[in-house]
Amino acid sequence: MLEENIVLKWVHRFGIDSLNDLLIHSSALRGFHHEEENQEQITLIDENHEEENQEQITLIDENHEEENQEQITLIDENHEEENQGQITLIDENHEEENQEQIRLESLKTLENLEETNCESNYLKISNNNEVFNTKQDSNQVNQYIETPKLPLPNIKNLRKWINKDKKAS
Known part of the structure; x- marks a missing residue:
């Protein structure tokens, strides 16, 4: 009805x-009107x-973020398992090294005890010889007394033993 009014006027x-x-104008207007409608559509x-693309991008990003x-x-x-394994190996290695150091220290202590026992035995024998020599000297002044042969000490202590023997005579 609107179109009829326009045509009449x-x-x-x-x-x-x-x-x-x-x-011609109306077809151009229709074309323009259709073009506007088409542009709006x-x-x-x-x-x-x-919007759909943005939603898909968001979903893809969320999915990638979850996967990452x-x-x-x-x-x-x-990495945590590897690090724990390495820490365990290092701890075991340190424990073995510490056990080895403890064994070495024990051996040194045992050697020191043996040295001390050897020196103690030597001193006892020396004291016994001096007492014996003193008794012999008092009983027989000119008689030669042969000293008993002492067991050889540990090779490490041989120099000390020789020096002490020189001082004693």
Whole structure:
């Protein structure tokens, strides 16, 4: 009905001969109107596609983030297990080294005890010889007394033993 009103006003104002101009303008207007509608639809479709694309991108990003987080967690767990294994090996190695050091210190202590016992035995024998010599000297002044042969001490203590023997005579 609106179109009829427009056509009537056009004919009344410009005449019937100009009706073709109106049809050309109206088809151009329709084309323009269709173009506007098409543009609006294209805009709506683009907006809709953009929203869908953004949602898909967000979902993909979230999925990748979850996968990356899972991979990072797996890598961290793997590194933690490797580090724990290395720490255990290092601890075992240190424990073995400490046990070896304890054994060496025990051997040194045992050697020192043996040295001390040898020196103590030597001193006892020396004291016994001196007492015996003193008794012999008092009973027989010119008689030669042969000293008993002492057991050889540890090779490490041989120099000390020789020096002490020189001082004693």
